[in-house]
Amino acid sequence: MPQIAGTQDFETYLDQTAARDARLGAAAEVLRAIAAASIELSAVIGLGRLHGQHGTARSSKNKDGDVQKELDVLANDLFVGAFHQTPVAAIASEELHEPLVLHPAAPLAVAMDPLDGSSNIDANVSIGTIFSILPALPNASSAEAHFLQLGRMQIAAGFVIYGPQTSLVCALGDEKTQIFTLDRHDGRFYHAISPPSIARDSAEYSINASNYRHWDTPIRAFIDDCVHGAEGPLKHNYNMRWTGSLVADAYRILLRGGIFLYPGDHRPGYKEGRLRLLYEASPVAFIIERAGGLATDCVRPILDILPAGVHARVPLVFGSAAAVELVVSYHSDPLFSAEHAPLFGKRGLMRR
Numbered sequence: 001m002p003q004i005a006g007t008q009d010f011e012t013y014l015d016q017t018a019a020r021d022a023r024l025g026a027a028a029e030v031l032r033a034i035a036a037a038s039i040e041l042s043a044v045i046g047l048g049r050l051h052g053q054h055g056t057a058r059s060s061k062n063k064d065g066d067v068q069k070e071l072d073v074l075a076n077d078l079f080v081g082a083f084h085q086t087p088v089a090a091i092a093s094e095e096l097h098e099p100l101v102l103h104p105a106a107p108l109a110v111a112m113d114p115l116d117g118s119s120n121i122d123a124n125v126s127i128g129t130i131f132s133i134l135p136a137l138p139n140a141s142s143a144e145a146h147f148l149q150l151g152r153m154q155i156a157a158g159f160v161i162y163g164p165q166t167s168l169v170c171a172l173g174d175e176k177t178q179i180f181t182l183d184r185h186d187g188r189f190y191h192a193i194s195p196p197s198i199a200r201d202s203a204e205y206s207i208n209a210s211n212y213r214h215w216d217t218p219i220r221a222f223i224d225d226c227v228h229g230a231e232g233p234l235k236h237n238y239n240m241r242w243t244g245s246l247v248a249d250a251y252r253i254l255l256r257g258g259i260f261l262y263p264g265d266h267r268p269g270y271k272e273g274r275l276r277l278l279y280e281a282s283p284v285a286f287i288i289e290r291a292g293g294l295a296t297d298c299v300r301p302i303l304d305i306l307p308a309g310v311h312a313r314v315p316l317v318f319g320s321a322a323a324v325e326l327v328v329s330y331h332s333d334p335l336f337s338a339e340h341a342p343l344f345g346k347r348g349l350m351r352r
């Protein structure tokens, strides 16, 4: 099948970017390994049940207590195997209780969720691999210490989405976010669309609304205002989408704007939401910022938060800048400052 004339492939992009900035050579090697492993994983995912019981739960659990699926473990083994040939000092993975040391003197550390959204495997919904490449710390006192850095320190980050198309989304060095799509006929990623630029305004929100009763007041107020549409204080009609697969929701927002929210809530264990800072929120924040959007924990930029541990969770709100700023402003609005604020019920009347 012919490529679009002149379309650049991922390898060439990496060569050219690393030639402009020698510091990126090692990260480019890791990205090559991620691309190669993801092509293998994409083929396995594409076979579905023909390849085996991908979505079947194992008896094992990850550090967070989630039951591991067959494909979670297969994906983890595939990427860890691929990193053995790259300049990686240590790997942190959702599927590994503790980080793994590979080449102690190597310059990079990689954090990843090898297969995000695995509850969607059997439903044939898009799933993905999320990765974050950090500088390894020369004097790290433990493997974990490499990962306790601000997201702003990332050298490269992104995700591969396995959906109707398999696409690799990444930002490398100071470059903008780029999207490469896998040509399944020749097994290579090509630059098929222009670098995404997230619109500042949007009218689409993405949240698991079944948790409404567990949210804090500012989140309930924001979603109430979206639901009230043109008749409410935001004076605009909103649409809602929730895939339940972070990569799919992030990809949609890169292409057409919108806001994603997974806030902390009052369920046991969900005070800091569900998503992990190091290998979910931080890489997504990196590519969203490089595409003109914002990512916060409702108050602070995600990239300015120091992880408390490799598997630490964080509330995550990202997407179109104006919508994210609006959610931050609800969190500093004294009207919503106290949980169950007595004025909250009357707020709609007061603001209109």
Ligand code: F6P
Pocket: 116, 117, 118, 119, 208, 244, 245, 246, 247, 274, 275, 280
């Ligand atoms: O991290 C796991 C994940 O599946 C994300 O991909 C997704 O955004 C989220 O969890 C969905 O959570 P919930 O099942 O609570 O809606």
